[in-house]
Amino acid sequence: MSxxxxxxxxxxxxxxxxxxxxxxxxxxxxxxxxxxxxxxxxVAMLAATGIVAExxxxxxxxxxDEVGAEIETGGFAFSRALEDIHMNIEARLxxxxxxxxxxxxxxxxxxxxxxxxxxxxVRDALDMLDQQIAGLQQALAERALEHAxxxxxxxxxxxxxxxxxxxxxxxxxxxxxxxxxxxxxxARKRLNExxxxxxxxxxxSFPIDREMTAKALGFDRxxxxxxxxxxxxxxxxxxxxxxxxxxxxxxxxxxxIVLWTTPQFGFVKLSDAFSTGSSIMPxxxxxxxxxxxxxxxxxxxxxxxxLLTVMKGLPLxxxxxxxxxxxxxxxxxxxxxxxxAAMTGMTRDxxxxxxxxxxxxxxxxxxxxxxxxxxVRRLNVPFxxxxxxxxxxxxxxxxxxxxxxKLPLAEMQAVEPRIDQEVFSVLGADRSVRSRTSYGGAAPxxxxxxxxxxxxxxGVTRR
Ligand code: ARG
Numbered sequence: 001m002s003x004x005x006x007x008x009x010x011x012x013x014x015x016x017x018x019x020x021x022x023x024x025x026x027x028x029x030x031x032x033x034x035x036x037x038x039x040x041x042x043v044a045m046l047a048a049t050g051i052v053a054e055x056x057x058x059x060x061x062x063x064x065d066e067v068g069a070e071i072e073t074g075g076f077a078f079s080r081a082l083e084d085i086h087m088n089i090e091a092r093l094x095x096x097x098x099x100x101x102x103x104x105x106x107x108x109x110x111x112x113x114x115x116x117x118x119x120x121x122v123r124d125a126l127d128m129l130d131q132q133i134a135g136l137q138q139a140l141a142e143r144a145l146e147h148a149x150x151x152x153x154x155x156x157x158x159x160x161x162x163x164x165x166x167x168x169x170x171x172x173x174x175x176x177x178x179x180x181x182x183x184x185x186x187a188r189k190r191l192n193e194x195x196x197x198x199x200x201x202x203x204x205s206f207p208i209d210r211e212m213t214a215k216a217l218g219f220d221r222x223x224x225x226x227x228x229x230x231x232x233x234x235x236x237x238x239x240x241x242x243x244x245x246x247x248x249x250x251x252x253x254x255x256x257i258v259l260w261t262t263p264q265f266g267f268v269k270l271s272d273a274f275s276t277g278s279s280i281m282p283x284x285x286x287x288x289x290x291x292x293x294x295x296x297x298x299x300x301x302x303x304x305x306x307l308l309t310v311m312k313g314l315p316l317x318x319x320x321x322x323x324x325x326x327x328x329x330x331x332x333x334x335x336x337x338x339x340x341a342a343m344t345g346m347t348r349d350x351x352x353x354x355x356x357x358x359x360x361x362x363x364x365x366x367x368x369x370x371x372x373x374x375x376v377r378r379l380n381v382p383f384x385x386x387x388x389x390x391x392x393x394x395x396x397x398x399x400x401x402x403x404x405x406k407l408p409l410a411e412m413q414a415v416e417p418r419i420d421q422e423v424f425s426v427l428g429a430d431r432s433v434r435s436r437t438s439y440g441g442a443a444p445x446x447x448x449x450x451x452x453x454x455x456x457x458x459g460v461t462r463r
Contacts, residue, residue, distance in 0.1 A: 028326055299331060
């Protein structure tokens, strides 16, 4: 049997395998609510412009609500023969409403319809993501305020570099997430033009009112070129690009949690709620949620590269290749939402071990830069020379197997005779971090100020 939606010029039906490769209903049913919202806006406009008579439009609108209710309650029978969500809904509408249902598709095509539906879905996903990321920022800023003075080693090359504080470290992620939200907001702004009414590719001869449908669906304006309207998937690409960068940030944070929770680091403990056990090694507490957050980054990148690849080289306007946009977009944005939620949970949950972090902060000659800076200030030697002197002092301490603070003054003086007792005032990790008062620096007072500023920006009111 030929297709009942478009089979007029066909005598026979599709091959089984044709139906299989062609159908998108198994995944685009996710767009049901968006499809119905778009159809309702469209039919209201068709009535307002006199293109469809009021009674038909009213019947269609009522029928669309019924279809929506059937889908929501699980009573809807999806059909692969009807290919996609658009034709599934329209076919059911015809069963409920009769021939008037056939007027809904006036001045519209599935090409502008699907562009609209996906835009609406992505727009909701971006809005939700923004809220979720703000929630993670809040959790981080709260923990940062709590640990503004908790000294920990700062690393470069994953080697102890200079002492920072745990709060300072967490606020670094707050900044990254702020940029992520900026990208989400940017993507949403550019997305917000309505493609409905571009029809198949060339617009329509019916006197439609595209401003009206754009407004009804919460868009800033209609898209200006009908070809671009149905050929464009930039909005999905931008959402995926923003998601990929955000996932990168979360993956780095996840990796740090994995490191911090090892017995070797022991900087942080996760509660039972965010740990898993091993089925063979009874002693294990594994940070699976962090590992999965790190690992899921792969599928988010995959979705971005996948869609870029689908779109490259496609001649204007619509091509069925573009049906391949959906699964990756759905999966990536839902995955990121899950990852943000898990990272928020772990941020609230984790118990930093301030003592261990502090002990580690003093190790590895992490205050050598402070010694060099002191030589510059006190003895007025050029920094490069101070660097060299300090290097020799570090070597002396290493030969003795002690820290810089524990190195006898005489040994320092053997390297540079002008060094005096006052040098010890800059050598502890605590003192070092407290001296980092430059704007953006790690000093606890800075961290406290920044954490409070973020909480205020995020609208968190504190006692
Ligand atoms: N299921 C299709 C998609 O997702 C809808 C648009 C189909 N348009 C067409 N002319 N075949 O892209």
